[in-house]
Amino acid sequence: MYLEELVIVNYKSCNLVDFKLKSDNPNIFIGLNDCGKSTILKGVELLFNKVNCSFNKEGNNKSDLSNSTLSQEEFINIFRERDLPVFEHYDENSIYVLGKLKIEENELDSFSEIELSNSLSWMLENLIDNSIWLVKKINSDNTIGYLALNVHQEYKQIYTDTAANLNRIKRDLNISPDDITNSNAAGRFSNLELIRAINSKLELERLWTEYKPSKSDSDIFPEFKYFDWNCSMEEITSIATGLMKDKIDEFILPIKETALEKAQLAEEAINEEFNRIQEIISSVAPEIQSIKSKIHFEVKERVSDIMVQKLQSDGLIHLDNQGEGLKRKIWFSLIKAKAENVEQTGFKKYIWAFDEPETHLYPGAQREFFDILKVLSRGNVQTIISTHSTIFIDKANTNDILNTYKLENGYCTSSN
Template identity: 25%
Template sequence: MKLEKVIIENFRSYKNRIEIDVNDLNVFVGKNDIGKSTILEALDIFFNEGKGIVKLDKEDVNKEAREEGNTNIKIGAIFGNLPEELTIDSTNPTRLSDEYLLNRDEKLELLKIYPNAGKEKIFVKAYHPTNPECANLLLKKQAELRRLLTTEMHCEDQTKNAEVRKAIWNHYSSNLELDDVEIELAKIDAKNTWEQLKNYLPLYTLFQSDRKNSDGDSEIQNPMKLAVQEILKDERLLSTLNDVAREVEDKLNQVARNTLDKLNEMNPDVADSLNPVIPTAESLKWADVFKSVSITGDEDIPINKRGSGVKRLILLNFFRAEAERRRCETNVPDIIYAIEEPETSQHPSHQRKLIEAFIELAAAENTQILLTTHSPAIVKLLDFDHLKLIKNDPVKEVITIESGDLPYPSLNEVNFLAFGESNDEYHNELYAFIESEGLLNEYKNGKGTVRYVRLKRNGGTLEEQKIVSEYIRHQIHHPENTLNTRYTNEQLQGSIQQMREFIVDQT
């Protein structure tokens, strides 16, 4: 399955419901405390059910919503690229479309509601039959379903709930009265419906920049633990492990039976009171067998005891290695890597290699990347379709940045919108854009001037009057001329703002 949208409501700074489009590589940018990390952490809660990095608590309820009496946190996800067939009850394979469990867009839409940040309730939002004659079939047990069958309905196998539901819905196919319905998964006949369904969801792993300082530092441990999860998604390998476990189980049962047989010869009463307790292969959690995997340095010193730069460097190369592996292998499991501020503690040359690895990873089969960044340098290594700007004016929204939506297509413009980043390079771009559009004289018209001393090629000087934007432009292009007072940061920011406003007015 592929994540296509994230849904957040009443979680931290996200009061109102928001839907965020997700593609293969997604880089969230915006000012500090705008809600970039919140998106990644919401997904950690959704996918990893409190067993990941983030634990939900009552402080996560949006404060304004709480004051209004709403304490239900909602986190959801919409998936495409769905499996042809899956199992949602017992051992009956079926299709989500056949069960009317897809939304109007034929996507799987899952929603988790956490009342007052407590135990989750899981719903699927579906375009579902509401005709009373055939509604709520997923909530009915087998006996109830079979009572709804009539002689006019053709059912191939009445022992399979999926087939019975299919027969009933086919009978009312012209009058299903389809509508948007939220179905609570826990109430479907099969008690483990969610357990079955989540087996098909992508693995989700979150790497945070504010690392714990412990031997189990998740930033270092998680790549290895994640590798274990990926490896155990291999059905062939898992089948082999289960075969070994069943053979061990058989041998242990044999040992136990022989022991009890001998005990029975000596003391039947004691023998009758004893039973072997041996876990079945299906109950074993193979990931726990490898829970102590890690990477250590010289003399078994944990890597997380090294400097933060070294730790992040290991993580960098984990992603580089994953990019190469996932590009070469086939049938790799669906996975979502979420990384907060990958530039932290990294040399600029390492940042470039890391971004190159993420771009390559995102192009690999069944792989999606979510990043947050505060680095204008990182932004300028990306394409427009990678970037998602979080804004809070006038309402909170997350927008995919399209170059055609900007006054002119520039990643420096993105950095200005995201971080308020204004520098010489951005000033140069704005000035050059106005000049290239033939609007320079119009821009200069009516603006005050300042004295500028031009340095001529023969060593002489010439006094001129220039508007502030032109004054700054000349100083940027002629650093060898030290005859003029250096422009201030306030002048730079004011000039940038004037040029932006002028360009916006022209569009």
Template identity: 25%
Template structure:
């Protein structure tokens, strides 16, 4: 399941409902004490209630109503649910989805109670006709009576089948969006929640201001997440164990029931065995994992920077692991201020790891930051700007193009004083590719700038979907730096963006590649050196397939994984492994007109 959005109402500063949509990578940016961490903690309460739990004081102080609600919307839903006696059903068949086909789950908390507990509801487009609005609450015998009264030809075993037959015979169901309680009721309604809950994403929150207790520090969350990730991959084994335990427990219960019937038949008739398997959270609680340092000093007693390095290492290792395996249950990693106490090199490692994780199927990453350097290195489409309305002072969240200028102003984005030229490209793989190509040419001609090490140049990743807005609005104007824009030739509209940059008259310039995209400048020998197989590289797509697609198909065939490789992952693999194998001779063969050399020579003339 994939988290699409969360709606928060009456929780801390969010008095009125605020809805936040999520991408694979989502970054919350804003000033201190503006409500960024509140969003992540609301999700922690929804999914776990462990690291952060709902308290009386969490209800908005300015609202007399002390009911807090957290509503999550999900896509990529389980195809079937298995209910009573092995009867399979679907969320759609049970009318448990919204009009848009998403699953919307709401947890409400009455914060007038000393220890608020969650009431779980499914918000769905559900039948409200009086004759069939409560079928989910009816027991088997009650459904059987309805079937007989309606004279329906349907098996009297399997509640889902009987419900479907009754709904089909009821005419106008009067479908409306209603809240269906599923967390406290028994029988089928409760079983539906028991079936949904194991499919929810695993959620791991890494807070920025942890206490220094042994049980709650920077090392524990990564290790807890490691246990959670491991459990997520053995769900089938856990299900088999639970089924075996259930089988044996119910056998013992039946034998006990039979013995009781010989003693007191009336009492025996009133007893019904009910099996409740442990939740995912309880399985996680059965295991612990810790780390110790070689010199005997407890890790949680080391400096904050060292402790946070565990976080860096965890994300780097997890990113690499998930690229090679396929976890069956989705994961959400939520990290507050990951740049805290970290050297810039470690920040870059973190950013690369976050991007790699977010590109993997079944994985989402949520971040908060108020660091200009960190935020500027993240994809622009991931940004969610959290602020307060200038008049009402209510929290508001903006995303996409509308937030760019405000983010820059709020964070006080300023370039390194050594930077003379901003090199603007579409995506992070373009950065790696250009650095590798310039380094290869620099080895044979030291008069050319080496983009991999020259501090006088700084890359700006514009993002293909928002490139025109960066150009039209000239968001970087306030930095007073000359700009060089290099765009792939695969999008015709980029020619217009390049023309506008070239017309500025301030020394900035832009080019569009003559080949389809930067990957078209690769040499097949570089791919062979990096991956052990060759592909034919063409200047433009052949039979509708560009270089990343051709490489992706060859990579899957060579590795035998059978899992399709998305173009974004193919581009990343080529950027990280194939481009560094390029030599000046290889590039000269692929670029006989010296196009790339020309860019670098022109760039070098701008530097002093």
């Protein structure tokens, strides 16, 4: 899956910036200093990661909200121009990012074994143009995601409803067991099976529906990373984890399978215990007929530390104790190694944004680095670069260059 289009609204100097991206070539933003290139890269991150944005509050004068925000009519036009349902939750005190994520050919099959949220599962079963449209709304109180789903206005909440509520709706709509397809041909109907049956009885329309992702939903979206030359240990270990993922998977996948099996056993045991104490629960809360639990054992893998052996050192030294110059060399070498080992087939799993990567590189190294990014882009990494380097521009396809500049009103824009 890769990012095909992005719109950034009310974020710093990007009160309205929109652009389309290529999947298999470096996407290059070129422009003068202070024209918004770094802000655009950070705006892309807002769609994928949880980012703490600043808003004007009592005692805080720093704000990531644009000084002049879009009017509601200007905001609505963004959706009309893309033949999308009108977003009804606009307010001028929030930052918005609208993204179109393109699913690659045959990629849906790779999602079949992942336990996704009901809303995302329904989205994938009813794709239009093999694409997912996602909105992130960010303000001082919270961050809310929305998906453009085929739903019924009165029953938009069913994707996060309890089984009890779904069964009530099923009765209200006179849905019989014969109307519901049980995927396992045994046991109770799952919430998603009930949702499918409910929607089959309704007139659906495409609407923006609040999206509450499950823990596994992140497994299908590309992982976004922002890189500049201020190398942190977190960035270096992140690249190392991505580079070594195949090796890590050999050992971690059996552990994840065991964790899933143990979680199911734990769930059964806990639910048996809930059944045992149901009489006590009912004596305190008579309206509660039963309590059920869902258990998830999270297994996370990452390279936690990197040690180096230097020619003049006596033993291993933690990389974090080394100078910035050596960290940059390790950072560069890991990216180069990733390019040399990149899969030329397969699906996009990463979006890597590089902010002025030519910094600290002499011209020959700049040319080498751009060639590395081209190789990465042909594999499972979508690359986005902000740069001043004429070498990057000369080596790029002109269709992949996005000119970034500041308008007379002080806000930035970008165009091919």
